Amino acid sequence: MANTTSAKKATRKIARRTAVNKTRRTRVRGYIRKVEEAIASGDQEVAAAALKAAQPEMMRAAGKGVFHSNTVARKMSRLSRRVKAISA
Template sequence: MANSPSSKKRALQAERRADVNKARRSRMRTFIRKVEEAIATGNVDAASSALRTAQPEIMKNVSKGIVHKNTASRKISRLAGRVKALSA
């Protein structure tokens, strides 16, 4: 356990930050799941619109430091590929 006042404060800050990051990660996963569900139904319009809303949400998590840039790019690329294959 933290002993000094500054270490106690840092422990509390880390706990709060972890909660915020968890919420943001969960929100990103929800957007990804909506795209995957639209792909599963076979609805091209719904899938492409879900992807358009998911892309900025995923990249926002990159700027917040929650996911790495390459990870986000990979997720977007794979989703886009699946949507494109659905429309073909």
């Protein structure tokens, strides 16, 4: 357990940030799940709309440091490629 006052404060700050980051991570995963479900249903319009809604959330999470920016870029690239493949 933390001994100094500053260490105790740091522990409290870490706990708050962890809660916020966990919420953001869960939110992004939910958006990704919606895109994947739309892809599975085979409806390109719904999938494209879901992807368009998911992109800002994913970029926001990358900007806040919840996910690495390369991870988000990779996921968006793969999802958009799968959405485009539906019409083919």
